[in-house]
Amino acid sequence: MQTLPGHGEPITCSGPHYDRAKEAKEFDETKAGVKGLIDSGVTKVPRLFIHPPQNLHNLSPDTDGAATGLQVPIIDMRGYQDSRREDVVNDLCRASETWGFFQIINHGIPVNVMNGTLEAVKQFHEQPEGVKREWYSRDNAKKFRYYSNGDLFRSKAATWKDTVYFDFSSGAPDPEAVPLICREPVFEYERHIEKLKKSLSELLSEALGLDSDYLGDIGCMESKRFVSHYYPICPEPELTIGTINHSDASFLTLLLQNHHGGLQIRHQNQWIDVCPVPGAILANIGDSMQLVSNDKFKSVEHRVVARKAGPRVSVACFLVPGETQKSKPYGPIKELLDEDNPPMYRETTFTEYFGFYLSSGNGLNGESVLPHFRVSESK
Numbered sequence: 001m002q003t004l005p006g007h008g009e010p011i012t013c014s015g016p017h018y019d020r021a022k023e024a025k026e027f028d029e030t031k032a033g034v035k036g037l038i039d040s041g042v043t044k045v046p047r048l049f050i051h052p053p054q055n056l057h058n059l060s061p062d063t064d065g066a067a068t069g070l071q072v073p074i075i076d077m078r079g080y081q082d083s084r085r086e087d088v089v090n091d092l093c094r095a096s097e098t099w100g101f102f103q104i105i106n107h108g109i110p111v112n113v114m115n116g117t118l119e120a121v122k123q124f125h126e127q128p129e130g131v132k133r134e135w136y137s138r139d140n141a142k143k144f145r146y147y148s149n150g151d152l153f154r155s156k157a158a159t160w161k162d163t164v165y166f167d168f169s170s171g172a173p174d175p176e177a178v179p180l181i182c183r184e185p186v187f188e189y190e191r192h193i194e195k196l197k198k199s200l201s202e203l204l205s206e207a208l209g210l211d212s213d214y215l216g217d218i219g220c221m222e223s224k225r226f227v228s229h230y231y232p233i234c235p236e237p238e239l240t241i242g243t244i245n246h247s248d249a250s251f252l253t254l255l256l257q258n259h260h261g262g263l264q265i266r267h268q269n270q271w272i273d274v275c276p277v278p279g280a281i282l283a284n285i286g287d288s289m290q291l292v293s294n295d296k297f298k299s300v301e302h303r304v305v306a307r308k309a310g311p312r313v314s315v316a317c318f319l320v321p322g323e324t325q326k327s328k329p330y331g332p333i334k335e336l337l338d339e340d341n342p343p344m345y346r347e348t349t350f351t352e353y354f355g356f357y358l359s360s361g362n363g364l365n366g367e368s369v370l371p372h373f374r375v376s377e378s379k
């Protein structure tokens with residue numbers, strides 16, 4: 001039994017007085033998310049959201065960039081098409097090998113498009129409950145959906161956020177399938193992300209020592225899914241978490257975030273705050289890229305802490321294989337292998353990888369699923 005301070009009576013994560021399934025169902029049926037709890041005036045984190053201490057280990061942001069002198073690398077893309085290409089490729093290579101994360105500046109996406117997107121998804125969440133509840137859904141077939149905690153009925157504790165999801169895996173969704181309030185801004189942002197993705201695909205191919213078209217040709221980042229989180233202010237941030245530690249299953253993730261920090265990444269055995277850089281896009285290498293790069297590029301654990309200040313708004317674009325490539329096997333890229341560099345992983349399809357990722361609860365316990373795909377004989 002877990003007793004947590006500050007709640008008058010012992011709080012149990014299980015036990016006769018706590019019917020978690022019932023509380024989860026009641027919360028889900030409000031269709032108002034965590035934002036709805038805050039609007040209704042809660043001053044304590046409901047038990048459904050209270051995490052066991054091991055999930056919250058070392059939550060205080062006492063290891064921020066300033067304190068440790070460590071900061072996610074900033075990559076300036078200016079001149080990447082001509083004079084500075086080699087520098088940009090080298091910077092990308094170093095950042096992908098060491099940090100697995102980098103903040104990109106001068107990437108070509110106009111600031112007003114980025115801010116317009118953040119504002120639009122924020123406004124979606126801040127609409128009257130009666131308006132947004134129409135969009136609340138757990139139906140994976142929907143190209144747009146709004147929900148709180150995709151894993152609400154499987155997780156041991158819920159996280160302090162609400163989410164909207166846009167499925168661009170087969171191109172732009174039918175406009176009618178997306179709420180008017182965020183339709184145009186997100187569609188426009190996606191068109192810019194497509195261009196940035198093409199440039200990064202070439203630059204990362206070169207950073208791996210391959211032809212510029214290599215990653216484009218294998219279609220590993222063909223498809224996009226946008227997952228946008230809204231992290232409301234939290235009255236007791238020490239009891240819960242915004243996003244539990246995890247690594248992304250994607251090939252590459254491109255993240256837009258507002259000025260409220262809270263994202264932390266695991267680097268050199270400590271949690272480092274990612275300080276938002278105005279106008280920057282934060283990129284991170286996903287598990288699938290680590291696999292095909294045969295461990296040259298690193299997929300790094302990260303999480304989002306709950307905070308008293310907010311709301312934090314983020315828009316993650318997960319770059320994954322397209323519909324036709326999802327069931328095609330991917331393994332360590334042959335050109336990167338030789339006698340001294342044997343394959344570290346077996347081949348797998350993205351569908352298999354992602355299925356295993358979801359079923360093993362990667363988002364719940366923070367344990368990478370990559371080792372499951374390792375070749376057992378490898379060192």
Ligand code: OGA
Binds near residue numbers: 248257303314316
């Ligand atoms: C994710 C993620 C970070 C954020 O959705 O995988 O890590 O800031 N999001 O919301």
Ligand code: NI
Binds near residue numbers: 246247248302
């Ligand atoms: Ni992530």
